[in-house]
Amino acid sequence: MSAIILFTVTIAAIAGWWLSQQRLAAKPWLEQGVDVDVRGERGSSVPTAKIGLGVFLAVVGSLFALLISAYSMRNSMVDWRELPLPRLLWFNTGVLVISSVALQWALMAARRDDIDGLIVGLLIGGACAVTFLAGQLLVWQQLNVAGYFVASNPANSFFYLITAVHGLHLMGGLVALGRTTAKVWRGAPMMQMRLSVELCAIYWHFLLLVWLILLGLLTGWTDNFIDICRQLLT
């Protein structure tokens, strides 16, 4: 359960930092008037939708941290048999990186009001994400052909489960991206679209990060990394 504990501690640290800005030691019965409300002065007006996305990503993060916890609890047992990872996964990873970069590019285009750049970025990003999903399906198929079925042993089950959960989240993101692209296509004002594009980009980067962590986990690199850290500490 160390992954989820680590994750919870991180969330607690963020929450603690935020709470520390909120004057929790104030004595509210001594204060009257509106001066004490300092929210307006900071000018840190993060759009509500962005906060909403942030909270949602915390929930998704918790989900993946729990999957990772479960995975690492199980793979530390003696009878763990790794399944060979198809090389196609590396191609998929590359595609997902391009997808994320394209959306970042779209966001930058949106910021400088470059409508063509925005559309190209969104389309490339979407196409790459779809390619990634197709590639993941192909990976499943290759594994199936090679005889690594979902129920053969826990390592296989975890692989299919983790990739499926990640893929489903990406599919959810594609719905949002599709709606955004459609709106841009129909010529919605750039000002309104900037936020939507930014939210998509953030979500994509987050899923990329999650994927890289998962990949590290599935290839066993994370284990090596943790071992190295442990050796450095002792």
Add this chain to the structure above:
Amino acid sequence: MVDIPFDEVAGIPPAEVGEVELYHPHSWWTRYVFSQDAKVIAVQYSITAMSIGMVALVLSWMMRLQLGFPGTFSFIDANQYLQFITMHGMIMVIYLLTALFLGGFGNYLIPLMVGARDMVFPYVNMLSYWVYLLAVLVLVATFFVPGGPTGAGWTLYPPQAILSGTPGQDWGIILMLASLILFIIGFTMGGLNYVVTVLQARTRGMTLMRMPLTVWGIFTATVMALLAFPALFVASVMLLLDRILGTSFFMPTLVEMGQLTKYGGGSPILFQHLFWFFGHPEVYIVALPAFGIISDLISTHARKNIFGYRMMVWAIVAIGALSFVVWAHHMYVSGMNPYFGFFFATTTLIIAIPTAIKVYNWVLTLWRGDIHLTVPMLFALAFIITFVNGGLTGLFLGNVVVDVPLSDTMFVVAHFHMVMGIAPIMAVFGGIYHWYPKVTGRMLNEALGRFHFWVTFIGAYAVFFPMHYLGLLGMPRRYHDIGETAFVPASAHDLNAFMSVAALIVGFAQLVFLFNLIWSLFKGKEAGSNPWGAASLEWQTPETPPGHGNWGKELPIVYRWAYDYSVPGAARDFVPQNEPPAGLATQGAHP
């Protein structure tokens, strides 16, 4: 006051709480059914939760009939008994209490208490309710599928939950897990709203330290739920895959009815870790809103500010954080590494300290107050008694070695019913008697309310207090019939029968409450806008019940905390949060 422009009060630039685009319903259909108004959604949540709660109540009668008079009722056998306990527990904990506190009270009170027009994502909020309703319907469907609902106990421990020795192994468990998954999806949608509304939509002047403790409780509980429910989600998905696809996440090599199964390599303990990583925060997800509601009820009806408000806030946050590192105290005898016991016993008992502070502060609020013994106040007092009782028995079960003889006995059943059954239900009732006038504009009938209170409180106490002693005796839980056992004296059966009679009486008293809810809707005394003389913002709405958008033309401005009761020098014994201080009223009055 109404026409003060925001940016000219005390020369402060406007905060980012400006007008949100409000959704306006155009037909009866979108106004009352597919409504995006948090108040309507709150009522929908509450009615659904209480309806399914009635089912769970009836199930509890069945269980009590069987326990009190084993063998008398031919329509209850061992299979059904297990199905009853499972569905009773699941419904009460998740579909009633979680949904009612967060979906019901949360939706209604958060926007009103922080001075918002609505939740920040009304459409998602509406979806949340409909997904929740779907989850409830799937749950109800399990009663009608072949094999009936699952009888795996509300903890759904594998391997037993998905093997053939357990009732409902066919469809019951599949639909149960599907329903949980739906519930979590629906809850996440709602939970995002509650959290972001508190973060973003507080009105001018509503700092965190001016929020009523109800909002603090619901807010913290929601944050916890958002982080903890994924654990149940993961566990449910994995168990569902084990059941449907034959994977072995939680299934070791095992024999089912003499036959070796195809399962192998899974870890049952892993499920328990995931389940309780959700399950323990869940206890506080139910308790923290109750803490908040009780704080507000006591303060309002004792006409005194809540004692030690800051400590109360810190305690809520501390309890919320600590509750994530105590989950394995449910697993002391699960066969996990026994050395974990030292850590988890320590963290568990540390939680007792902030919790105790909350209790002290409630009773110290009563000290030198002006206590109006209204029905909400009575429920608040009963909450304190039942919660203290249940909390203290928690110190038995949290202390690892004491837990060894008591775990899986009726002592545990008595403990968690007292602390997260009766006590939160007292808070729910108190809250309903308190806020019903705001929701409907009419008071609930007082005489019926008092009758309901005394029967419920004394009756429930009579059911669950003696139950601890059956546990001490060693009577195990989840037994439909203790049968021939040397260490159980005949008198224990008499005690069981007594508890069953008390439980039936308590159950019927709830019908009086339901009658009161409906009768008062039409015949209740007109309440006016602020019948209790409360200071917090929800009582200061221009209309009662609050209209669409809550606040008429202008959002309220908050000048003080929510607990200005009996302030020396003030004319009345309460000062509403949006009443400007004497100096500022003239200063702010620009033409």
Add this chain to the structure above:
Amino acid sequence: MAVALVLLLVAVASVLFHIYSPWWWTPIASNWRYIDDTINLTFWITGAVFCAVIAFMAYCVFRFHHKEGRRAAYNPENKKLEWWLSIVTAVGVAAMLAPGLVVWHQFVTVPDDATDVEVVGQQWMWSYRLPGKDGRLGTSDARLISPDNPLGLNPNDPNGQDDIVVQNDDLHLPVGKSVKVLLRSIDVLHDFYVPEFRAKMDMIPGSVTYYWFTPTRTGTFDVLCAELCGVAHAQMRSRVIVEEAKEYHAWLERQRTFAELSGQHDVAKAAYKTGSE
């Protein structure tokens, strides 16, 4: 007034119920008297807190209930009082936790001279296995379970040949000798629970859990299952008979070893074969 009185009565009735309750734990039959002592200590501390809180509350309701013209005192907080209460609470909690942890340390530390006894749970009966003359239990695996070998013992393990297998019958234990109970399940979770011994632990398919105790008095004790294990959970019963060493050894002599049981089975099979021919 009446309300205050009822609140007080609830506390008084609870205490009286506690004192006069005929429902109390069964007489102990193991060395875990410390567990009972810790429970008693916890009762004293929590009982005092329970009574104090309710009495204070009842007094407040009695003294400060609403009367015409009464106005509540204005008292936002009292840091000193709150800190004192926190410290006193912390001390009380520590007073319960410290002995609890000490006893838990004993509970998880198995003495060297404890003899192994294996308890196997399955839906819905108990089986037992005792080490033979070599004092060691053989290995086992759920994959080896068959009608001939219901506990899944490893036939190739020399340690296991002389193990004594007690299937679906009472377990006998000698009084005064420490026992390490190894817990194994072949299907679902079970929990070997004897109320008089105070100790219990879940059994998990796929792994072996344990606890230890020393029986301190002779007698016959009911075994129950304390972890929900399916529809006949409540009927999953057995008995433990604690007796003097002499009687115990007499019983032990009458039991069959694994080798004898499987051999007997072969013999029976052979006899059947010749019979049918």
